[in-house]
Amino acid sequence: MTRVRPIHNRVALLLAAMTVAAALALPFLAFAPNRLLSGKAVALSTVAGAGWSGAALLPVALLLAVPFLRPGRVVNALYVGGGVLAAAGLVWLAGQHAVLLAATASPAARTSFGAGFWVMEAAALLAVLDGVRRLGLGPAGRVAVGALVAALIGGQFAAGHLDQLSIMKEYANQRDVFAGAVLRHAALVAAALVPTLLIGVPLGIAAQRSAAVGRLVFPVLNVVQTIPSIALFGLLLAPLSALAAAFPGLGIGGVGPVPAVIALTLYSLLPIARNTAAGLAGVPEPVREAARGIGMTPRQIFWRVEAPLALPVFLAGLRITLVQAVGLAAVAALIGAGGLGAIMFQGLFANALDLVLLGAVPVILLAVTADAALKLASALALSRLGRTAA
Amino acid sequence: MSRLRSLLTDRLALGLLVLAALVLGMPALKPLFAAFFPALDRPLYEADGFLALTLDHLALAGGASLIAVLLGGAAGIAVTRPFGREFRGILDAVAAMGQTFPPVAVLAVSVPVLGFGPAPALIALTLYGLLPIVENTVAGLESVPEPVREAARGMGMGPGARLWRVELPLAAPVILAGVRTAAVVNLGTAAIASTVGAKTLGLPIIVGLNGSNPAYVIQGAVIVAALAVVLDAGFDRLAARLTRWRPGAA
Numbered sequence: 001m002t003r004v005r006p007i008h009n010r011v012a013l014l015l016a017a018m019t020v021a022a023a024l025a026l027p028f029l030a031f032a033p034n035r036l037l038s039g040k041a042v043a044l045s046t047v048a049g050a051g052w053s054g055a056a057l058l059p060v061a062l063l064l065a066v067p068f069l070r071p072g073r074v075v076n077a078l079y080v081g082g083g084v085l086a087a088a089g090l091v092w093l094a095g096q097h098a099v100l101l102a103a104t105a106s107p108a109a110r111t112s113f114g115a116g117f118w119v120m121e122a123a124a125l126l127a128v129l130d131g132v133r134r135l136g137l138g139p140a141g142r143v144a145v146g147a148l149v150a151a152l153i154g155g156q157f158a159a160g161h162l163d164q165l166s167i168m169k170e171y172a173n174q175r176d177v178f179a180g181a182v183l184r185h186a187a188l189v190a191a192a193l194v195p196t197l198l199i200g201v202p203l204g205i206a207a208q209r210s211a212a213v214g215r216l217v218f219p220v221l222n223v224v225q226t227i228p229s230i231a232l233f234g235l236l237l238a239p240l241s242a243l244a245a246a247f248p249g250l251g252i253g254g255v256g257p258v259p260a261v262i263a264l265t266l267y268s269l270l271p272i273a274r275n276t277a278a279g280l281a282g283v284p285e286p287v288r289e290a291a292r293g294i295g296m297t298p299r300q301i302f303w304r305v306e307a308p309l310a311l312p313v314f315l316a317g318l319r320i321t322l323v324q325a326v327g328l329a330a331v332a333a334l335i336g337a338g339g340l341g342a343i344m345f346q347g348l349f350a351n352a353l354d355l356v357l358l359g360a361v362p363v364i365l366l367a368v369t370a371d372a373a374l375k376l377a378s379a380l381a382l383s384r385l386g387r388t389a390a
Numbered sequence: 391m392s393r394l395r396s397l398l399t400d401r402l403a404l405g406l407l408v409l410a411a412l413v414l415g416m417p418a419l420k421p422l423f424a425a426f427f428p429a430l431d432r433p434l435y436e437a438d439g440f441l442a443l444t445l446d447h448l449a450l451a452g453g454a455s456l457i458a459v460l461l462g463g464a465a466g467i468a469v470t471r472p473f474g475r476e477f478r479g480i481l482d483a484v485a486a487m488g489q490t491f492p493p494v495a496v497l498a499v500s501v502p503v504l505g506f507g508p509a510p511a512l513i514a515l516t517l518y519g520l521l522p523i524v525e526n527t528v529a530g531l532e533s534v535p536e537p538v539r540e541a542a543r544g545m546g547m548g549p550g551a552r553l554w555r556v557e558l559p560l561a562a563p564v565i566l567a568g569v570r571t572a573a574v575v576n577l578g579t580a581a582i583a584s585t586v587g588a589k590t591l592g593l594p595i596i597v598g599l600n601g602s603n604p605a606y607v608i609q610g611a612v613i614v615a616a617l618a619v620v621l622d623a624g625f626d627r628l629a630a631r632l633t634r635w636r637p638g639a640a
Contacts, residue, residue: 010476115503129487130480226622227615228578234595234611237604254604327492331582334599344498348585349600353502360498364491371490 011130012079013067015123019060022123026116029094031101034108035166035352044116047097056093059085060120063127076135080145083127088152090121095156098164110166112354125149139379146372166354167361174343174358182362185339188257188329189322192264196321200269204276214277221270229331232263237335260337264328268321275317279310311381319374326367330359340366402623409616416440416609423605435594435606440613446508447590447617451580454512455573458519462572463565465520466527467553478528485525493518493579497586506587515579519572526568530561563632570625577621581614591617 007013023044030039048054062082069075098111132145162168171178207214224232240262241254283306291305333341344359346352416434423433468474469481497514504510534557542556558565584592591614598606 011480014477112502118503126480126484129483133479133483223619223622226574226618228581228618230578230581230592230595231611231614231618234598234607235615237607237611241604255599323490323492327494330492330494334585334596336599341494344495345585348498348501351506356498356501360495363495364499367490367492367495368487 007067008069008071008075009067009079009134012063012127015127015130016064016067018123019064019120022116022119026119027114028116028120029097030112030114031105032110032112032166033106035110035170035354036350039110039112039114041114042097042101042111044120047093050097050100053093053096056089056096057086059083059089060124062086063124066127071134073135076131080128080131080135083124083131084145084149084152086124087121087128087149088156090117090124091153091156092161095162095165098162102164110169110354111164112166139376143372143376167357170347170352170354170358174355178343178358181338181340181343181359182366184257184337185326185329185341185363185366188260188264188332188337188339189325191257191261192268192325192329193321195261195265196268196272199265200272201276203269204273205280207273208277208280217273218270221273224266225270229263229267229328230334232266233259233332233335236263255336257332257337259335260329260332263332264325267328268325271317271320271324272314275313275320276310279313279317280306282313283309308385312378312385315374315378315381319371319378322370322374323367326363326370330363402620402627405616405620405623409613409620412613412616413440413444416613423609427605430603430605432603433605435597435609437597438589438593440591440609443589443591443593443610444613444617446588447577447580447592447614450508450512450515450583450588450590451573451576454515454576454580455519455569457512457516458523458572458576459569461516462520462523462568463527466524466531466565470528470531471549481524482528485521488518488521489525491518493575494582497579497582501586508583508588511580511583511586511588515576515583518579519576522568522571522575523565524568526571527561527565530564530568531557533564534560563629566625566629566632570629573621573625574618577614577618581610 027041028044028047029042031042032039048057059082062078063086066075066079066082069078094111094113094117101111102109128145128149132142135141137145156162157168163172203213203217207217227235236259237254240259244254287305287309288301291301296304329337329339330341330344333339333345340359340363342359344356344363347355347357347359417436420434424430427433465481469478496518497511500510500514500517504513538556538560539552542552547555580588580590581592581595584590584596591610594606594610595614598604598608598610
């Protein structure tokens with residue numbers, strides 16, 4: 001019998017150390033007299049000491065215990081559950097304290113998340129990620145856990161519990177602008193996707209059929225891909241404004257959504273064309289021959305054999321394109337294309353930091369959602385292929 | 391004569407030449423911009439020198455990439471050793487997920503947490519640059535065939551010697567690809583960092599866009615683009631050098 005408790009989970013130990021350090025050394029919230037002044041630090045001890053609020057930290061305490069517990073399904077389930085509840089509890093605590101502060105302060109006062117909140121929230125989410133892995137959950141289980149976290153935090157937003165936090169006050173001020181910005185952002189990405197698919201897919205097919213086309217196309221698209229977005233927007237400014245000056249009736253200009261969609265399309269062509277070609281190149285030659293052997297026409301071979309087999313690789317290219325375009329569309333706000341980037345840059349230029357978050361966080365969420373959706377689609381396409389083959 | 395021809399067909403040398411000419415010779419192009427944009431009072435960005443902006447830009451993007459290589463490389467090595475294996479899964483997950491975050495959003499989110507200025511921008515760029523480097527370091531080290539490791543062990547090499555003399559050289563091309571991704575992203579994000587208070591080549595572009603001065607925008611954009619082309623050619627050269635000795639490599 002030894003009385004020394006060994007460390008069973010060193011990842012959890014690291015996360016616990018991160019949490020404790022952030023709780024003790026970093027401000028949990030910042031409280032400022034108005035939106036442009038920088039805030040006074042509010043420590044976690046103050047926040048948790050108010051009434052029964054500290055109870056929200058119980059799941060955090062559970063996470064601190066995990067490294068010392070003997071691992072097993074129960075402990076790992078507690079690890080995931082603790083992480084989910086801690087992530088939601090920390091948000092609840094921040095919202096709760098903002099309500100308390102708002103009761104005594106002027107309406108212009110702002111309560112924002114501090115560095116301590118971000119570190120602890122990140123640690124809680126990482127614990128969920130690590131726990132889900134250790135628990136060996138499949139894709140469906142992972143999606144369910146992700147949806148639970150989103151529901152617990154999103155529910156607090158929806159219920160108005162977080163309305164006294166600065167980011168939600170910015171949202172209240174920008175309610176109409178915000179909805180329009182999200183739509184505009186999605187519209188920019190969708191508008192670029194149409195010409196990308198119309199040009200990129202045939203280009204990819206041609207490049208796979210003829211090496212000469214590939215040698216011509218891919219180096220050009222590669223160079224485009226390396227040019228930073230802000231520079232490409234700038235370089236398009238000159239020819240497009242010249243075009244606009246020559247044909248005023250076209251409705252084209254150097255700034256606005258049109259050059260943004262053109263630039264987004266130029267960037268999106270490479271992953272689409274490359275993955276279309278790679279997907280088709282991955283179709284085994286014997287499969288093509290078998291299709292020819294049973295008397296399929298080239299058109300039938302393409303639609304019924306090559307296209308379904310190339311679909312997973314193509315979808316991976318589409319995923320890269322979409323995630324990339326969501327980010328590039330944010331930069332396009334600099335040339336007046338609108339979207340969430342416009343809110344973000346407006347906040348940066350006006351030193352309104354919660355306005356920055358209101359623009360930037362939804363951009364990240366959009367990208368993550370697009371990534372997850374396309375990954376799921378790829379997995380479905382693959383499993384369908386597997387079933388047909390079996 | 392053949393020297394001159396090889397210089398003119400060499401993408402890297404040519405790119406460097408064009409870049410240097412643009413950075414140093416931009417003031418000489420003032421009359422050209424004045425002729426193209428007759429409506430502009432100030433057809434040349436003169437608030438800062440282009441050389442100084444370029445050097446600051448390189449310091450930010452290069453510094454962030456360098457720190458990311460050191461930290462990311464160390465993390466990648468650590469999780470492929472027995473003592474760090476437990477952290478492998480979480481690091482993979484973070485690297486894969488983090489790369490779906492758009493760099494511009496990461497840069498913007500860093501401001502409320504870290505503040506305005508070049509130092510917070512450096513931290514944001516470093517964090518983002520870590521992801522592809524960690525991912526590729528792990529992938530590169532994992533790709534070293536087991537028989538090769540065995541042979542090294544059989545020759546009596548210790549863990550350190552195996553890492554430095556066998557595993558890292560074999561993983562180098564894959565690691566370099568990660569460094570390249572990080573450097574290319576950092577070069578572009580550094581340009582946008584001029585909106586969060588870092589002085590970079592993005593500054594003339596932003597000032598020009600906000601002040602409706604297309605000449606400023608073009609001046610900043612051509613230098614950033616030239617820089618990107620030079621960087622790309624440089625990594626091509628480096629990659630060719632790293633794989634030249636391999637059997638079967640072209």
